[in-house]
Amino acid sequence: MEKDPSLSFTPHPLPSRSRWLGLLQIGLLPFGAVSAALIVGAFLIALTGTDPLFSYQKMWEGIAKSNYQIGLVLVKATPLMIIGLGLGFVFNTGVFNIGAEGQLYMGALFGTAIGIQDWGLPAWLHISLSLFGGFIGGGLWGLLPGYLKGRHNINEVITTILLNYIAIYIVSYFTHGPLRDNPFAEAALPQTPEVQASSQLPLIWPPTRLHAGFLLGLGLALILYLVTYRMAFGYKARAVGSSPAAAYYAGMNTTWITIIVMVVSGGLAGMAGTVEILGVQHRLRDMFSPGLGYSAIAIALMGNNHPVGIILASLLFGALQVGANNMQALAGVPVTIVDVIQATVIFFVAVSAMVRLYPPFGTLFLHKRKTNG
Amino acid sequence: MPASLLEMRKIVKTFGSLRANDQVDFEVQAGEIHALLGENGAGKTTLMNILYGLYQPDAGEIYWKGEQITLHSPRDAIRYRIGMIHQHLMLVPNFTILENILVGLPSPREPLLPVQDTLIRLKDFAAQYGLPIDPTIKVRQLPLGLQQRVEILKALFRGADLLILDEPTAVLSPLEVEEFFAVLKNLVGKGVSIIFISHKLDEVLRISDRITVLREGKRVGTMETRHATQQILAEMMVGRAVTLDYNFPKGRATCPILELKGVSLIRQKVGRVLKDVTLTLHSGEILGIAGIDGNGQEELADVVCGLIPITEGEILLEGQPILNPTPQKMKEAGFGYIPADRQRVGLVKNFSIAHNLVLKNLDDPPYNAHGFLRERIVRLNAQRIIQEFDIRATSLEQPVGELSGGNQQKVILGRELQLAKRLLVAVHPTRGLDVGATDSVHRFLYAQKEKGVGILLISADLDELLAMSDRIAVLFRGEIMGSVPGEIESLQIISRMMLGERMEAIA
Numbered sequence: 001m002e003k004d005p006s007l008s009f010t011p012h013p014l015p016s017r018s019r020w021l022g023l024l025q026i027g028l029l030p031f032g033a034v035s036a037a038l039i040v041g042a043f044l045i046a047l048t049g050t051d052p053l054f055s056y057q058k059m060w061e062g063i064a065k066s067n068y069q070i071g072l073v074l075v076k077a078t079p080l081m082i083i084g085l086g087l088g089f090v091f092n093t094g095v096f097n098i099g100a101e102g103q104l105y106m107g108a109l110f111g112t113a114i115g116i117q118d119w120g121l122p123a124w125l126h127i128s129l130s131l132f133g134g135f136i137g138g139g140l141w142g143l144l145p146g147y148l149k150g151r152h153n154i155n156e157v158i159t160t161i162l163l164n165y166i167a168i169y170i171v172s173y174f175t176h177g178p179l180r181d182n183p184f185a186e187a188a189l190p191q192t193p194e195v196q197a198s199s200q201l202p203l204i205w206p207p208t209r210l211h212a213g214f215l216l217g218l219g220l221a222l223i224l225y226l227v228t229y230r231m232a233f234g235y236k237a238r239a240v241g242s243s244p245a246a247a248y249y250a251g252m253n254t255t256w257i258t259i260i261v262m263v264v265s266g267g268l269a270g271m272a273g274t275v276e277i278l279g280v281q282h283r284l285r286d287m288f289s290p291g292l293g294y295s296a297i298a299i300a301l302m303g304n305n306h307p308v309g310i311i312l313a314s315l316l317f318g319a320l321q322v323g324a325n326n327m328q329a330l331a332g333v334p335v336t337i338v339d340v341i342q343a344t345v346i347f348f349v350a351v352s353a354m355v356r357l358y359p360p361f362g363t364l365f366l367h368k369r370k371t372n373g
Numbered sequence: 374m375p376a377s378l379l380e381m382r383k384i385v386k387t388f389g390s391l392r393a394n395d396q397v398d399f400e401v402q403a404g405e406i407h408a409l410l411g412e413n414g415a416g417k418t419t420l421m422n423i424l425y426g427l428y429q430p431d432a433g434e435i436y437w438k439g440e441q442i443t444l445h446s447p448r449d450a451i452r453y454r455i456g457m458i459h460q461h462l463m464l465v466p467n468f469t470i471l472e473n474i475l476v477g478l479p480s481p482r483e484p485l486l487p488v489q490d491t492l493i494r495l496k497d498f499a500a501q502y503g504l505p506i507d508p509t510i511k512v513r514q515l516p517l518g519l520q521q522r523v524e525i526l527k528a529l530f531r532g533a534d535l536l537i538l539d540e541p542t543a544v545l546s547p548l549e550v551e552e553f554f555a556v557l558k559n560l561v562g563k564g565v566s567i568i569f570i571s572h573k574l575d576e577v578l579r580i581s582d583r584i585t586v587l588r589e590g591k592r593v594g595t596m597e598t599r600h601a602t603q604q605i606l607a608e609m610m611v612g613r614a615v616t617l618d619y620n621f622p623k624g625r626a627t628c629p630i631l632e633l634k635g636v637s638l639i640r641q642k643v644g645r646v647l648k649d650v651t652l653t654l655h656s657g658e659i660l661g662i663a664g665i666d667g668n669g670q671e672e673l674a675d676v677v678c679g680l681i682p683i684t685e686g687e688i689l690l691e692g693q694p695i696l697n698p699t700p701q702k703m704k705e706a707g708f709g710y711i712p713a714d715r716q717r718v719g720l721v722k723n724f725s726i727a728h729n730l731v732l733k734n735l736d737d738p739p740y741n742a743h744g745f746l747r748e749r750i751v752r753l754n755a756q757r758i759i760q761e762f763d764i765r766a767t768s769l770e771q772p773v774g775e776l777s778g779g780n781q782q783k784v785i786l787g788r789e790l791q792l793a794k795r796l797l798v799a800v801h802p803t804r805g806l807d808v809g810a811t812d813s814v815h816r817f818l819y820a821q822k823e824k825g826v827g828i829l830l831i832s833a834d835l836d837e838l839l840a841m842s843d844r845i846a847v848l849f850r851g852e853i854m855g856s857v858p859g860e861i862e863s864l865q866i867i868s869r870m871m872l873g874e875r876m877e878a879i880a
Contacts, residue, residue, distance in 0.1 A: 226745075230745055230746060231744050231745050231746065232735040232736055232740075232741050232744060232745070232746050233744065235724070235728060235735055235746060236735055238721075238724075239721045239724065239732065242721055242722070242723050242724075243717065243718075243720070243721045243722065245714075245717050245718045246717065246718050246719065246720060246721050246732070247721070248680065248700065249680060249700060249710070249712060249718045249719070250700065250732045250733045251699070251700040251701035251704050251733055252735075253701075
């Protein structure tokens with residue numbers, strides 16, 4: 001009847017296996033998700049009467065045929081990477097910021113507003129000011145839901161989604177009104193004037209389109225890695241995410257931590273918006289983002305909220321996008337089908353990541369639900 | 374011997390390396406209230422989940438009304454007229470009582486629901502079982518006690534000869550418990566048999582006809598309630614003589630460290646949790662707090678450690694009032710806190726042992742330099758504590774969630790005893806631990822007392838309190854009923870205070 005006391009001290013045998021399994025899943029799930037999306041895509045392409053294999057060959061050529069194409073992949077990956085880094089940071093804290101799209105727009109607005117000013121500043125200063133402005137714009141758009149969540153526990157998913165619409169329409173107002181380029185011209189587009197040359201991000205790998213924003217993204221990844229895994233703040237933020245009750249008990253200011261990570265996450269999305277303007281588009285257009293802030297959610301999930309994973313995931317998404325454009329141009333696959341394939345990738349990636357990160361969510365789909373005893 | 378309504382024979386159920394049920398025999402006679410008694414983790418709920426078809430046993434047989442049956446899911450159990458009321462009620466709050474009951478019923482006119490017919494039948498039925506209610510009221514408007522009655526009504530209406538009640542009184546106030554027991558007696562009168570799962574001795578003694586005790590997954594024994602006493606049952610539950618054989622000398626208290634003066638706590642939706650609590654804790658003293666679970670003990674601990682602000686009263690530390698206490702402030706004042714829920718509150722399960730050991734010191738030197746965590750010092754600290762507290766783990770980096778309960782508790786002890794320079798609050802510090810781990814926790818607590826630290830020991834285990842405490846105060850519905858010396862002679866008076874008698878009234 002009496003249990004041997006030493007027996008109960010042996011560590012649980014499961015963990016090593018589950019850790020191994022976890023690593024395998026981190027590697028395999030995205031691979032499986034992309035494969036699944038490509039298979040679905042192949043059927044869709046076949047339905048339009050085009051040869052799927054030929055189309056995918058064009059897709060691959062679009063990604064890796066030349067340095068120019070590779071540069072394009074990196075350019076496409078840059079904003080996704082920067083937004084994804086911020087989202088990974090905030091997801092670690094258990095706050096589900098869906099508002100990156102709106103934060104991106106607000107950041108782009110602030111950054112552009114500074115970038116178009118002719119202040120005669122040196123490039124390094126003008127660029128820094130614009131990027132800082134972008135961070136502030138996005139950060140403010142993260143502060144509001146962060147405060148509501150941290151202080152009053154108001155669901156951030158709802159507030160951030162609603163704020164997305166507000167931000168997009170605010171930008172719409174400015175591009176149609178106060179910041180409109182050449183407003184009296186006959187066919188004026190809803191867009192701002194070009195940003196000053198002094199605020200445009202320099203190209204770093206001519207003749208490709210690759211600009212300095214990519215290096216900025218890599219630098220931010222390093223900083224976020226250090227903050228999350230080396231600094232006390234990162235430990236606190238992750239403690240709040242995985243065990244809020246324990247974090248509070250341990251004396252952490254969970255309200256502040258929630259607000260700060262939301263501001264940083266929003267700020268990075270805003271900075272990404274500015275980078276996209278200063279590095280690629282050079283003017284802020286109405287509805288300029290093709291849902292970058294939403295794609296970045298899938299990227300953060302796919303990258304397991306880890307900076308290295310996020311860099312890899314954003315490169316993959318950049319490649320898919322550039323490849324898909326090439327497939328459209330050279331294989332004649334309709335643009336709508338290309339969009340569907342991209343959305344399918346995001347769908348599969350998001351589902352696979354949710355299954356991995358949030359087991360209760362996964363068990364809903366994969367296993368018979370267990371009632372706890 | 375009359376044929377049993379239910380017989381479970383040699384039931385075995387394992388989860389990983391844990392044998393939750395080990396060759397358990399259990400039988401219920403028609404028309405009896407059979408209590409299933411045991412500590413948390415003794416395997417009561419597992420056994421009942423097997424009976425309700427939620428788990429499949431690894432071995433063993435179930436006989437129902439004389440026939441062997443196999444239960445694949447609750448649907449099978451319901452078909453055999455077995456009903457289960459879970460500890461956490463499973464009603465849809467925004468549905469009316471009628472709608473909640475309709476949801477699980479087959480309809481004679483699918484896909485339509487027989488709303489009117491059921492309403493009439495339900496009213497008759499409820500009155501017949503002495504559960505008069507208006508079925509058109511929304512469930513969320515009902516107090517918990519009535520919601521529970523709706524659950525019972527739902528099970529009976531579907532047809533049940535046997536009702537399994539999993540810790541049904543846990544959500545009830547004492548007054549509701551009285552009414553609830555009357556309902557149970559009435560049900561038995563109508564021919565329903567009841568399995569009553571509980572770890573509360575007094576309730577079991579009052580309501581049941583027979584008692585089966587489980588311990589560590591095994592059946593210890595079954596007896597008729599009229600032959601049972603608290604003493605016998607307690608020994609069967611914990612498996613050792615009620616007096617622990619410690620020889621901890623009871624120290625004389627020196628100077629007061631912590632004083633609570635007229636502390637009250639009112640929580641939203643719950644009401645008054647602590648009422649006019651006045652206590653003094655001296656350095657080098659262990660003050661035990663006894664009471665039946667849920668009488669304000671855990672809130673008292675949270676209040677002292679700054680997790681919940683008090684509504685009224687004063688908390689004094691060495692004579693100085695503490696204004697706006699926070700967990701951070703209390704930590705800095707030299708308070709350690711071993712919380713009741715070690716997995717959810719005490720630890721961050723996916724952090725390593727080393728990082729859990731510095732969870733409260735992430736911002737403090739020497740672990741923090743310019744915002745960065747100094748991993749080398751964090752590891753050195755962990756090595757020292759792992760050695761000192763004999764924590765068994767594969768490495769410093771092992772996530773704490775992978776450790777056994779005893780080792781998890783030692784991680785918390787290792788962290789909190791360092792912080793507890795003046796005062797330690799320990800809530801159920803040995804709950805769920807085996808004998809060896811319990812023993813070492815007790816020794817660590819005692820060593821801390823000898824260093825002059827005051828200890829507030831909150832426990833539901835009277836033996837532990839009697840063995841460790843210099844004084845024991847008893848909480849009942851958030852009020853202190855009185856305090857007595859921590860001696861075995863106090864047992865009688867403590868038990869009576871736990872049931873709500875004031876010390877003045879007893880003495």
